[in-house]
Amino acid sequence: MSQKTPRSFFKPLSIGAPEPYRELPVKLERMIHFVPPHLDKVRAKVPDMAPTVDVILANLEDAIPADAKDAARAGAIEMANMYDWQGKGTGFWSRVNCLNSPWFQDDVSELVLKAGHQLDVIMLPKVEGPWDIHFADQYVAQLEAKAGLTRPILFHAILETAEGVARVEEIALASPRMQGISLGPADLAASRKMKTTRVGGGHPFYRVIEDPKEDGSARLSAQQDPWHYTIARLVDACRMAGINAFYGPFGDIGDLEACEQQFRNAFLLGCAGTWSLHPSQIAVAKRVFSPDPEEVKFARKILAAMPDGSGVAMIDGKMQDDATWKQAKVISDLADLVASKDPDLAAAYAG
Numbered sequence: 001m002s003q004k005t006p007r008s009f010f011k012p013l014s015i016g017a018p019e020p021y022r023e024l025p026v027k028l029e030r031m032i033h034f035v036p037p038h039l040d041k042v043r044a045k046v047p048d049m050a051p052t053v054d055v056i057l058a059n060l061e062d063a064i065p066a067d068a069k070d071a072a073r074a075g076a077i078e079m080a081n082m083y084d085w086q087g088k089g090t091g092f093w094s095r096v097n098c099l100n101s102p103w104f105q106d107d108v109s110e111l112v113l114k115a116g117h118q119l120d121v122i123m124l125p126k127v128e129g130p131w132d133i134h135f136a137d138q139y140v141a142q143l144e145a146k147a148g149l150t151r152p153i154l155f156h157a158i159l160e161t162a163e164g165v166a167r168v169e170e171i172a173l174a175s176p177r178m179q180g181i182s183l184g185p186a187d188l189a190a191s192r193k194m195k196t197t198r199v200g201g202g203h204p205f206y207r208v209i210e211d212p213k214e215d216g217s218a219r220l221s222a223q224q225d226p227w228h229y230t231i232a233r234l235v236d237a238c239r240m241a242g243i244n245a246f247y248g249p250f251g252d253i254g255d256l257e258a259c260e261q262q263f264r265n266a267f268l269l270g271c272a273g274t275w276s277l278h279p280s281q282i283a284v285a286k287r288v289f290s291p292d293p294e295e296v297k298f299a300r301k302i303l304a305a306m307p308d309g310s311g312v313a314m315i316d317g318k319m320q321d322d323a324t325w326k327q328a329k330v331i332s333d334l335a336d337l338v339a340s341k342d343p344d345l346a347a348a349y350a351g
Protein backbone atom coordinates (compact mmCIF):
# COMPACT_ATOMS: atom_id res chain seq x y z
CA MET A 1 0.00 0.00 0.00
CA SER A 2 1.60 3.32 -1.09
CA GLN A 3 2.08 5.66 1.87
CA LYS A 4 2.73 9.43 1.90
CA THR A 5 6.16 10.42 3.19
CA PRO A 6 6.12 11.70 6.81
CA ARG A 7 6.75 15.25 5.64
CA SER A 8 4.03 15.30 2.94
CA PHE A 9 1.51 13.68 5.35
CA PHE A 10 1.26 17.01 7.18
CA LYS A 11 1.16 19.27 4.11
CA PRO A 12 -2.07 21.25 3.55
CA LEU A 13 -3.98 19.69 0.64
CA SER A 14 -4.89 23.03 -0.87
CA ILE A 15 -2.99 26.30 -1.30
CA GLY A 16 -4.33 28.62 1.40
CA ALA A 17 -5.77 25.87 3.59
CA PRO A 18 -4.76 25.87 7.29
CA GLU A 19 -1.79 23.74 8.43
CA PRO A 20 -2.97 20.31 9.64
CA TYR A 21 -2.51 19.68 13.37
CA ARG A 22 0.57 17.64 14.35
CA GLU A 23 -0.99 17.11 17.80
CA LEU A 24 -4.77 16.97 18.25
CA PRO A 25 -6.28 19.61 20.55
CA VAL A 26 -7.06 18.03 23.97
CA LYS A 27 -10.85 18.18 24.41
CA LEU A 28 -13.42 16.69 26.78
CA GLU A 29 -15.65 14.48 24.64
CA ARG A 30 -17.56 12.25 27.08
CA MET A 31 -20.78 12.58 25.11
CA ILE A 32 -21.56 13.64 21.52
CA HIS A 33 -25.16 14.80 21.77
CA PHE A 34 -27.18 14.32 18.57
CA VAL A 35 -29.63 17.06 17.57
CA PRO A 36 -32.07 16.88 14.61
CA PRO A 37 -31.43 20.41 13.19
CA HIS A 38 -34.63 20.50 11.11
CA LEU A 39 -36.89 20.42 14.19
CA ASP A 40 -37.35 24.07 15.25
CA LYS A 41 -38.42 23.05 18.78
CA VAL A 42 -35.29 20.97 19.39
CA ARG A 43 -32.95 23.39 17.63
CA ALA A 44 -34.25 26.18 19.91
CA LYS A 45 -32.92 24.23 22.91
CA VAL A 46 -29.32 24.30 21.70
CA PRO A 47 -28.10 27.48 23.51
CA ASP A 48 -29.38 26.09 26.83
CA MET A 49 -28.09 22.56 26.17
CA ALA A 50 -24.62 23.52 24.92
CA PRO A 51 -23.10 24.36 28.35
CA THR A 52 -24.42 21.04 29.77
CA VAL A 53 -22.70 18.73 27.24
CA ASP A 54 -19.19 18.29 25.86
CA VAL A 55 -20.23 18.16 22.17
CA ILE A 56 -23.39 19.02 20.23
CA LEU A 57 -23.71 17.35 16.82
CA ALA A 58 -26.04 18.60 14.09
CA ASN A 59 -27.17 15.38 12.41
CA LEU A 60 -27.86 15.53 8.66
CA GLU A 61 -27.80 11.78 7.88
CA ASP A 62 -29.88 8.82 9.04
CA ALA A 63 -32.91 9.80 11.18
CA ILE A 64 -33.36 12.89 8.99
CA PRO A 65 -36.08 12.22 6.38
CA ALA A 66 -35.03 12.61 2.71
CA ASP A 67 -37.45 15.52 2.28
CA ALA A 68 -35.93 17.35 5.28
CA LYS A 69 -32.25 17.21 4.26
CA ASP A 70 -32.14 20.84 3.04
CA ALA A 71 -33.96 22.02 6.20
CA ALA A 72 -31.54 20.04 8.39
CA ARG A 73 -28.53 21.56 6.61
CA ALA A 74 -29.95 25.07 7.02
CA GLY A 75 -30.70 24.27 10.67
CA ALA A 76 -27.12 23.12 11.24
CA ILE A 77 -25.78 26.38 9.84
CA GLU A 78 -28.18 28.27 12.09
CA MET A 79 -26.96 26.22 15.08
CA ALA A 80 -23.37 27.26 14.31
CA ASN A 81 -24.35 30.85 14.91
CA MET A 82 -26.60 30.27 17.95
CA TYR A 83 -23.77 29.83 20.46
CA ASP A 84 -20.14 30.89 20.96
CA TRP A 85 -18.80 27.35 20.44
CA GLN A 86 -15.14 28.30 20.07
CA GLY A 87 -15.28 30.75 22.96
CA LYS A 88 -17.23 28.67 25.47
CA GLY A 89 -15.55 25.32 24.78
CA THR A 90 -18.44 23.05 23.81
CA GLY A 91 -17.59 21.13 20.61
CA PHE A 92 -19.75 21.78 17.54
CA TRP A 93 -19.81 18.84 15.12
CA SER A 94 -22.01 17.80 12.20
CA ARG A 95 -22.67 14.36 10.70
CA VAL A 96 -22.96 14.79 6.94
CA ASN A 97 -24.64 12.38 4.54
CA CYS A 98 -22.55 9.56 3.10
CA LEU A 99 -20.04 10.26 0.38
CA ASN A 100 -22.07 8.70 -2.43
CA SER A 101 -25.32 10.45 -1.45
CA PRO A 102 -26.89 13.31 -3.45
CA TRP A 103 -26.48 15.54 -0.38
CA PHE A 104 -22.78 15.10 0.59
CA GLN A 105 -21.40 17.88 -1.61
CA ASP A 106 -23.90 20.53 -0.44
CA ASP A 107 -23.61 19.36 3.19
CA VAL A 108 -19.84 19.76 3.28
CA SER A 109 -19.53 22.87 1.11
CA GLU A 110 -22.26 24.81 2.92
CA LEU A 111 -21.05 23.75 6.38
CA VAL A 112 -17.44 24.74 5.67
CA LEU A 113 -18.22 27.96 3.79
CA LYS A 114 -21.03 29.18 6.09
CA ALA A 115 -20.23 27.55 9.47
CA GLY A 116 -16.57 26.54 9.21
CA HIS A 117 -15.46 29.26 11.66
CA GLN A 118 -17.43 27.47 14.43
CA LEU A 119 -17.29 23.84 13.20
CA ASP A 120 -14.81 21.56 14.99
CA VAL A 121 -15.51 18.15 13.44
CA ILE A 122 -17.25 16.67 10.40
CA MET A 123 -18.52 13.15 11.12
CA LEU A 124 -18.28 10.89 8.05
CA PRO A 125 -20.72 7.94 7.93
CA LYS A 126 -20.33 4.50 6.33
CA VAL A 127 -16.59 4.91 5.79
CA GLU A 128 -15.26 1.81 3.95
CA GLY A 129 -11.57 2.60 3.54
CA PRO A 130 -8.85 5.27 3.59
CA TRP A 131 -9.91 6.39 0.09
CA ASP A 132 -13.10 7.92 1.59
CA ILE A 133 -11.00 9.96 4.02
CA HIS A 134 -8.53 11.04 1.29
CA PHE A 135 -11.37 12.26 -0.94
CA ALA A 136 -13.08 14.25 1.82
CA ASP A 137 -9.71 15.55 3.09
CA GLN A 138 -8.74 17.34 -0.12
CA TYR A 139 -12.31 18.55 -0.75
CA VAL A 140 -12.50 20.15 2.71
CA ALA A 141 -9.02 21.67 2.28
CA GLN A 142 -10.17 23.42 -0.90
CA LEU A 143 -13.22 24.77 0.92
CA GLU A 144 -11.19 25.87 3.98
CA ALA A 145 -8.93 27.89 1.66
CA LYS A 146 -11.95 29.43 -0.03
CA ALA A 147 -13.51 30.29 3.36
CA GLY A 148 -10.21 31.70 4.67
CA LEU A 149 -10.29 29.42 7.71
CA THR A 150 -7.23 29.45 9.96
CA ARG A 151 -7.99 26.28 11.95
CA PRO A 152 -8.34 22.84 10.28
CA ILE A 153 -11.71 21.06 10.58
CA LEU A 154 -11.23 17.51 11.87
CA PHE A 155 -12.84 14.23 10.77
CA HIS A 156 -14.60 11.60 12.84
CA ALA A 157 -15.46 8.37 11.01
CA ILE A 158 -18.26 5.94 11.84
CA LEU A 159 -17.27 2.28 11.82
CA GLU A 160 -20.49 0.77 10.44
CA THR A 161 -19.56 -1.42 7.46
CA ALA A 162 -17.89 -4.84 7.37
CA GLU A 163 -15.33 -3.43 4.92
CA GLY A 164 -14.66 -0.51 7.28
CA VAL A 165 -13.91 -2.92 10.11
CA ALA A 166 -11.53 -4.88 7.88
CA ARG A 167 -9.68 -1.61 7.14
CA VAL A 168 -10.13 0.26 10.42
CA GLU A 169 -6.37 0.70 10.98
CA GLU A 170 -5.92 2.31 7.53
CA ILE A 171 -8.90 4.60 8.17
CA ALA A 172 -7.48 5.70 11.53
CA LEU A 173 -4.13 6.53 9.86
CA ALA A 174 -5.52 8.11 6.67
CA SER A 175 -5.19 11.82 7.48
CA PRO A 176 -3.96 14.26 10.15
CA ARG A 177 -7.61 15.39 10.27
CA MET A 178 -8.66 12.11 11.91
CA GLN A 179 -9.87 12.94 15.43
CA GLY A 180 -11.68 9.70 16.26
CA ILE A 181 -13.89 6.81 15.16
CA SER A 182 -17.27 5.69 16.57
CA LEU A 183 -18.93 2.29 16.47
CA GLY A 184 -22.14 2.32 14.41
CA PRO A 185 -23.92 -0.87 15.58
CA ALA A 186 -27.07 -0.63 13.43
CA ASP A 187 -25.55 -0.31 9.94
CA LEU A 188 -22.71 -2.61 10.95
CA ALA A 189 -25.17 -5.32 12.03
CA ALA A 190 -26.95 -5.00 8.67
CA SER A 191 -23.66 -5.00 6.74
CA ARG A 192 -22.47 -8.16 8.57
CA LYS A 193 -25.90 -9.83 8.26
CA MET A 194 -26.05 -10.13 12.07
CA LYS A 195 -29.53 -11.31 13.13
CA THR A 196 -30.50 -8.40 15.38
CA THR A 197 -32.59 -5.26 14.98
CA ARG A 198 -31.18 -3.76 18.18
CA VAL A 199 -28.95 -0.61 18.19
CA GLY A 200 -26.17 -1.61 20.57
CA GLY A 201 -26.32 -3.60 23.79
CA GLY A 202 -26.55 -7.35 24.30
CA HIS A 203 -28.93 -9.93 22.84
CA PRO A 204 -30.57 -12.81 24.77
CA PHE A 205 -29.56 -15.27 22.03
CA TYR A 206 -25.82 -14.45 22.32
CA ARG A 207 -24.72 -16.64 25.23
CA VAL A 208 -22.34 -19.40 26.39
CA ILE A 209 -23.64 -22.47 28.27
CA GLU A 210 -22.00 -24.85 30.75
CA ASP A 211 -21.55 -28.59 30.07
CA PRO A 212 -24.47 -31.01 30.55
CA LYS A 213 -24.93 -32.16 34.18
CA GLU A 214 -25.13 -35.87 35.10
CA ASP A 215 -28.38 -35.31 36.92
CA GLY A 216 -29.80 -33.60 33.83
CA SER A 217 -30.53 -30.43 35.82
CA ALA A 218 -30.72 -27.04 34.10
CA ARG A 219 -27.37 -25.80 32.71
CA LEU A 220 -26.19 -22.32 33.59
CA SER A 221 -25.63 -19.91 30.70
CA ALA A 222 -24.46 -16.29 30.53
CA GLN A 223 -25.18 -13.58 28.03
CA GLN A 224 -22.11 -12.35 26.14
CA ASP A 225 -21.29 -9.00 24.54
CA PRO A 226 -21.69 -9.13 20.71
CA TRP A 227 -19.73 -5.85 20.38
CA HIS A 228 -16.66 -6.86 22.39
CA TYR A 229 -14.45 -7.78 19.43
CA THR A 230 -15.40 -4.74 17.35
CA ILE A 231 -14.91 -2.22 20.16
CA ALA A 232 -11.56 -3.76 21.14
CA ARG A 233 -10.41 -3.72 17.48
CA LEU A 234 -11.62 -0.09 17.14
CA VAL A 235 -9.73 0.94 20.30
CA ASP A 236 -6.48 -0.67 19.12
CA ALA A 237 -6.69 1.02 15.69
CA CYS A 238 -7.47 4.43 17.20
CA ARG A 239 -4.86 4.33 19.97
CA MET A 240 -2.24 3.16 17.44
CA ALA A 241 -3.05 6.29 15.39
CA GLY A 242 -3.12 8.56 18.46
CA ILE A 243 -6.85 9.28 18.09
CA ASN A 244 -9.83 8.28 20.24
CA ALA A 245 -12.41 5.51 19.98
CA PHE A 246 -16.05 6.19 20.84
CA TYR A 247 -19.11 4.08 21.43
CA GLY A 248 -21.96 5.23 19.16
CA PRO A 249 -25.75 5.12 19.68
CA PHE A 250 -27.75 3.08 22.19
CA GLY A 251 -31.18 2.82 20.59
CA ASP A 252 -33.35 1.54 23.46
CA ILE A 253 -34.04 5.05 24.82
CA GLY A 254 -36.36 3.67 27.53
CA ASP A 255 -33.77 1.32 29.04
CA LEU A 256 -31.22 3.54 30.79
CA GLU A 257 -29.83 0.61 32.79
CA ALA A 258 -28.84 -1.33 29.66
CA CYS A 259 -27.59 1.94 28.14
CA GLU A 260 -25.34 2.48 31.14
CA GLN A 261 -24.01 -1.09 30.90
CA GLN A 262 -23.16 -0.69 27.21
CA PHE A 263 -21.47 2.67 27.87
CA ARG A 264 -19.55 1.15 30.82
CA ASN A 265 -18.28 -1.76 28.70
CA ALA A 266 -17.01 0.72 26.10
CA PHE A 267 -15.40 2.97 28.74
CA LEU A 268 -13.59 0.06 30.37
CA LEU A 269 -12.31 -1.16 26.96
CA GLY A 270 -10.70 2.25 26.30
CA CYS A 271 -13.36 4.38 24.58
CA ALA A 272 -13.12 8.11 25.33
CA GLY A 273 -16.83 8.85 25.01
CA THR A 274 -20.19 7.92 23.55
CA TRP A 275 -23.15 9.34 21.65
CA SER A 276 -26.26 10.56 23.45
CA LEU A 277 -29.43 10.44 21.35
CA HIS A 278 -31.85 11.72 23.98
CA PRO A 279 -31.49 14.17 26.92
CA SER A 280 -31.93 11.25 29.36
CA GLN A 281 -28.71 9.63 28.08
CA ILE A 282 -26.54 12.70 28.79
CA ALA A 283 -26.32 12.12 32.56
CA VAL A 284 -25.57 8.42 31.97
CA ALA A 285 -22.71 9.29 29.62
CA LYS A 286 -21.35 11.86 32.08
CA ARG A 287 -21.48 9.33 34.96
CA VAL A 288 -19.76 6.59 32.97
CA PHE A 289 -17.12 8.53 31.05
CA SER A 290 -15.99 10.71 33.95
CA PRO A 291 -13.45 8.73 35.98
CA ASP A 292 -14.74 7.44 39.33
CA PRO A 293 -13.52 9.67 42.25
CA GLU A 294 -12.07 6.64 44.12
CA GLU A 295 -10.18 5.58 40.93
CA VAL A 296 -8.83 9.13 40.60
CA LYS A 297 -7.61 9.22 44.22
CA PHE A 298 -5.91 5.83 43.83
CA ALA A 299 -4.34 6.94 40.54
CA ARG A 300 -2.95 10.04 42.22
CA LYS A 301 -1.46 7.87 44.99
CA ILE A 302 0.43 5.97 42.28
CA LEU A 303 1.66 9.20 40.65
CA ALA A 304 2.77 10.54 44.04
CA ALA A 305 4.58 7.30 44.93
CA MET A 306 6.58 7.29 41.68
CA PRO A 307 7.22 10.97 40.75
CA ASP A 308 9.40 10.14 37.73
CA GLY A 309 7.10 7.34 36.56
CA SER A 310 9.68 4.58 36.93
CA GLY A 311 10.40 1.81 39.45
CA VAL A 312 8.04 -0.18 41.64
CA ALA A 313 5.81 0.59 44.63
CA MET A 314 3.22 -1.28 46.71
CA ILE A 315 -0.01 0.66 47.28
CA ASP A 316 -2.86 -0.88 49.27
CA GLY A 317 -1.29 -4.27 48.63
CA LYS A 318 -1.16 -3.82 44.83
CA MET A 319 2.09 -3.75 42.84
CA GLN A 320 2.64 -0.54 40.88
CA ASP A 321 5.29 -0.01 38.19
CA ASP A 322 6.00 2.08 35.06
CA ALA A 323 2.97 0.59 33.26
CA THR A 324 0.47 1.27 36.06
CA TRP A 325 1.97 4.76 36.38
CA LYS A 326 0.94 5.36 32.72
CA GLN A 327 -2.55 3.99 33.44
CA ALA A 328 -2.79 6.30 36.44
CA LYS A 329 -1.68 9.25 34.29
CA VAL A 330 -4.53 8.57 31.79
CA ILE A 331 -7.08 8.64 34.63
CA SER A 332 -5.57 11.67 36.37
CA ASP A 333 -5.32 13.74 33.16
CA LEU A 334 -8.95 12.90 32.27
CA ALA A 335 -10.01 13.89 35.79
CA ASP A 336 -8.30 17.27 35.35
CA LEU A 337 -10.25 17.83 32.12
CA VAL A 338 -13.56 16.82 33.73
CA ALA A 339 -12.87 19.01 36.78
CA SER A 340 -12.41 22.02 34.48
CA LYS A 341 -16.01 21.50 33.21
CA ASP A 342 -17.80 19.91 36.19
CA PRO A 343 -17.44 21.74 39.55
CA ASP A 344 -19.21 18.97 41.49
CA LEU A 345 -16.81 16.33 40.13
CA ALA A 346 -13.89 18.72 40.72
CA ALA A 347 -14.86 18.69 44.42
CA ALA A 348 -15.25 14.90 44.44
CA TYR A 349 -11.78 14.42 42.89
CA ALA A 350 -10.18 16.89 45.31
CA GLY A 351 -11.94 15.38 48.37
Ligand SMILES: CC(C)(COP(=O)(O)OP(=O)(O)OC[C@H]1O[C@@H](n2cnc3c(N)ncnc32)[C@H](O)[C@@H]1OP(=O)(O)O)[C@@H](O)C(=O)NCCC(=O)NCCSC(=O)C[C@](C)(O)C(=O)O
Residues within 6 Å of the ligand: 034, 035, 036, 041, 042, 045, 059, 062, 063, 158, 160, 183, 184, 185, 186, 187, 188, 199, 248, 249, 253, 276, 277, 278, 279
Ligand atom coordinates in the same frame (compact mmCIF):
# COMPACT_ATOMS: atom_id res chain seq x y z
C1 LIG B 1 -35.36 9.38 19.67
C2 LIG B 1 -36.21 10.65 19.53
C3 LIG B 1 -36.97 10.69 18.21
C4 LIG B 1 -37.19 10.74 20.70
O1 LIG B 1 -37.78 12.06 20.61
P1 LIG B 1 -39.14 12.34 21.39
O2 LIG B 1 -39.46 13.78 21.18
O3 LIG B 1 -40.17 11.31 21.04
O4 LIG B 1 -38.66 12.08 22.90
P2 LIG B 1 -39.35 12.65 24.22
O5 LIG B 1 -38.90 11.80 25.35
O6 LIG B 1 -40.83 12.83 24.01
O7 LIG B 1 -38.67 14.11 24.36
C5 LIG B 1 -38.69 14.73 25.63
C6 LIG B 1 -38.15 16.13 25.38
O8 LIG B 1 -36.79 16.05 24.93
C7 LIG B 1 -36.68 16.69 23.67
N1 LIG B 1 -35.69 15.95 22.89
C8 LIG B 1 -35.86 14.73 22.32
N2 LIG B 1 -34.71 14.36 21.70
C9 LIG B 1 -33.82 15.37 21.91
C10 LIG B 1 -32.47 15.56 21.53
N3 LIG B 1 -31.79 14.64 20.82
N4 LIG B 1 -31.85 16.71 21.89
C11 LIG B 1 -32.51 17.65 22.59
N5 LIG B 1 -33.81 17.53 22.99
C12 LIG B 1 -34.44 16.38 22.64
C13 LIG B 1 -38.07 16.64 23.05
O9 LIG B 1 -38.18 17.67 22.10
C14 LIG B 1 -38.93 16.87 24.27
O10 LIG B 1 -38.88 18.25 24.58
P3 LIG B 1 -40.14 18.94 25.35
O11 LIG B 1 -40.14 18.31 26.72
O12 LIG B 1 -39.82 20.42 25.34
O13 LIG B 1 -41.36 18.60 24.55
C15 LIG B 1 -35.24 11.89 19.64
O14 LIG B 1 -34.60 11.82 20.89
C16 LIG B 1 -34.22 11.94 18.53
O15 LIG B 1 -34.53 12.25 17.40
N6 LIG B 1 -32.94 11.66 18.91
C17 LIG B 1 -31.87 11.65 17.93
C18 LIG B 1 -31.93 10.34 17.13
C19 LIG B 1 -30.78 10.29 16.14
O16 LIG B 1 -30.06 11.23 15.94
N7 LIG B 1 -30.59 9.11 15.53
C20 LIG B 1 -29.45 8.94 14.61
C21 LIG B 1 -28.18 8.56 15.34
S1 LIG B 1 -28.08 6.82 15.60
C22 LIG B 1 -27.60 6.20 14.04
O17 LIG B 1 -27.56 6.92 13.08
C23 LIG B 1 -27.19 4.75 13.95
C24 LIG B 1 -25.81 4.60 13.27
C25 LIG B 1 -24.72 5.10 14.12
O18 LIG B 1 -25.77 5.25 12.03
C26 LIG B 1 -25.63 3.11 13.04
O19 LIG B 1 -25.46 2.41 14.06
O20 LIG B 1 -25.70 2.70 11.87
Ligand SMILES: [Mg+2]
Residues within 6 Å of the ligand: 062, 125, 160, 184, 186, 187
Ligand atom coordinates in the same frame (compact mmCIF):
# COMPACT_ATOMS: atom_id res chain seq x y z
MG1 LIG C 1 -25.61 4.19 10.38
